[in-house]
Amino acid sequence: MSEAPRHILVIGMGAGDPDHLTLAAVKAIRRADVFFVLGKGAEKDALTRLRRDVLDEHLPGPYRVVEAEDPWRDRTQRDGGRYASAVQDWRRRRADICEGLIADELAPGRTGAFLVWGDPSLYDSTLAILDDIRGRGTVAFDHEVIPGVSSVSALAARHRVTLNRVGRPLHITPGRRLARGYPDDCDLVVMLDGHETFTHLVGEGWWIHWGAYVGTPDEILVSGPLDEVAGRISRLRAEARERHGWIMDTYLLRQGPAGADGEGRPAEGADGPADGPPG
Template sequence: MTGEDHRRILVIGIGAGDPDHVTLAAVRAMRDCEVFFLLDKGARVSELTRLRRNLVAEHAGPGHRVVRAEDPRRDRSPTGPAAYQARVVDWRHRRADLYEQLIRDELAPGRTGAFLVWGDPALYDSTIDALEEVADRGAVPFTYDVIPGVSSVSVLAARHRTTLTRLGRPVRIAPGRHVAASGLAEDEDVAVMLDVGAALSAHHREEGWWMYWGAYVGTPEELLVSGPLADVADRVLELRATARERHGWIMDACLLRAESRAGAREAGGVEKPLRWRAAAGAPHC
């Protein structure tokens, strides 16, 4: 393919919600794009679509075009691990079908299009997998590049004034369902993304663990809680339920680490206090 006849796709990480977390690389990438594909997840999360449109309006170059499409719906009814995995695979196949249609019908050869992805698309997102499936099919020739963004777990650690990693200790990044089933291991810390409630419901009585939790991090509705897991988990589950009812959706993450390895103590052996913090306008923690 030559530069004149191939389509180019940019997968642009736009951070966890704070417009100031959009990187200079992401801004430059948006200025190079002629078509922006925005997937609409329905009225319940219309705020996310609005935020993406605002970023496009602020940073995109002249003459750009926005193409909206309805994201395929996932079956989220309770189920076992095997059925859940099958449903996710089916949803990703249908997403690949949609991507193929959008690239073929809305992006002319020689043009550049973009998908704006929350957080860092290289960390935990299905966009790259869907594009790989479309590329493997070979029906619509294109190339793509990934522009990394500021991830929600990075913002979570920064908001709590801590680090994701500690000296000589690994950190595992896993969905809540996996953490609920596998348990907590003393030899590693865990950053939980997706289904955080499942992990907390399974381990909310675990002693010896410290939790840093955040929801809507990087947005005006940000919620933050830290403290011993056994002391704050039930309160966090209540906050999650209240926030989901209020907004119609929730995006949250947490970092779990063993207190015996400095989770509950700062330098000099001083214990960290429980911290409850909410952004202005958010429900009181």
């Protein structure tokens, strides 16, 4: 048997729009012999379809995809210690599955790829899982990371704002941490907020730039004073979750008027669902 090492590509595929792939990502996709996908059940088939749309757009010929079921994760835990334990358990079981995929579906000397939403270095577990597998020593491989357009940068672009303001720091946090408080004198980017923590900040003078399914045909954008639009965002989230069975959203919070630094113009169509894929 060949002793040539297996090679893994971790490719940032952007927020959903096939045009968001960098040239480096397209070149990496064309090097891969097989693409590994962990499915998240029937309600998230759209995510798998979006991956295939990306591959169809950028690959000139047939390609091979190997799918496996993503293990169940306990998302009810919000306490720090219990939450960390739940995530560690989920990552371990994910690593078990990925280890099997690499060992059984990728021959030595061949290249496999994981297509990661947004950027692999921001709120994604793939790199930690690959480190876990390498540490086990059961299957040898090397890997490289191709950065992508994150949902955070895509959100700012769709709202036509910069993430940072002059002399003001930017704090990126999951929603569960925002519920415990936030640093003073900074703007906030909030991800993974399944509990609509922004509603706790109504009355504190925030402006919000919110987006769901950013970069996909289902994109929804809302921008305005949080006190005025929080209820509408909650309603849109509920309607979208009911319609799709899942939701991915991100938002930017700023204290004071949106245009304090000459920024903050809402995107065209920012008062509701986009008419189609972002251009």
